[in-house]
Amino acid sequence: MPSIFIYGSCVSRDPFEKPNDFKLEGYFARSSLASAFSEPPAQGTPLPDVETLSSNFQKRMLETDINKSLPSLLRSTEFDYLVIDFIDERMSTVQLGESTITESEELKSTGFAITPSDVHEPWSETGLALRLQGIQALTRIVDPNKIIVNRVYCATVDTDGVPFPRSRWFDRNNKLLYDLYKEIEKIPGVRFIDYPGGRSHGSRDTQVGPAAVPLQRARKRPFHGRVKAPDQFRWGPPSRLS
Template sequence: MTETAVPIETRIRRVAILGTCVSRDMIRIATDEAVQVKKYLARGTVRSILAKSPGNLSYGDPADLPGFERRNFETDIAKSAFKQLSNVEADICIVDMIDERLATWNNGDTILVNSKGFEVAVGKLPPPWKYRSPSAIRAETLERAPLWATKLKEAVGAMPIVIHRAVWAPGGGADDDAVRDQNAFLNQLYDILCATLPEAVAVRADDAFQYAATEHQWGPAPYHYIDPYYKNVWAAIAARFPAEAHSQQD
């Protein structure tokens, strides 16, 4: 396997991420943190981000949660992801949809993600709340995806959007059927986002790099990739934003 070199000459210095560790790790591994992550929002889904806030929901002290999980839990409770993005100054906004693997709790128009932060702070919710598995909500997710994309565009304004078409990779502990099933759904979702956001830059790793890592900082999973994956995707992004396109103000 030949590892793709990462172009250094790019105008990207600051990024916002609405996605998961697959995009955050890319910045760490491919740029050695030379690119600044101005905002990183994770543990959200299409349906949950668009849903209403639960209002008077009783839960434990979020201060007991690690910072990353606490911030994402509070963002989900407040439904503030798009508002936060609207206040970020960055060169691009990277999105990926790997967190569509997460289950949700539903109560009418209110939806909360069953994240680690939720499990610690809330645990389980009584009726009328209903637990929904990821596979049970796919059709609703696809139906709501165009609105999610439209709201994303409204939030980031003129900031370019990069759709990181991250999917599950073999070798991460999931069986082949599960990988194929999840990827069929993810590719449908990415296709909808690309159609709704024709001006967005869509990137994916070359097939030669689509492998899960046997050893990874966050442990084995079909969305924890080998290091060359991240460098390959970042090279594709950097190539779309070359240094000569940098504004005179920077």
């Protein structure tokens, strides 16, 4: 049975909750490329108190982001494929001396004091540069021939064809996603999962804003934080790999 490691959002994780022919060896989310591959905080640097979080999953994600554990996990874990998406790159990052951490909802929930001047939006010059460095670091650690990119964007319409409200954030974020996917596409060996017509339909059921899920069968209910996996994302192996 082929094995996978997922670094990305629930968009890539949820399909593996359905019956499939893959063994999930690891899952890591809510950590920007800009943070995951940066230097760990220097000794004595004030850090968030992860124990204020009630969820063990949230604690583990925040601890891994702070301690920069992903590179060692990728090196030490045996897997056939690394599945990634860049939806979590929508989050800003926070400079901590020579280190960078992700301004995730988990970080905010700890009440950690953040100096506004230390925050870098993802589409800022610094934010983009750090993410591009992260892509280079990732592809040095993992054989590019093992990397499968789930090329998803924030949806423009729901599954009934009703447009989501547009915003400057929305347009900037999809432009960022496009730039990051194009950057990793330059690296020989990396493969992509693409969707029919390149369309993005989304659920109104997610907390991340206009749903970051392509072509999924969505219910139009108030946001409740649950994203349903897209039926078009099938493994065995993926039929839309390019």
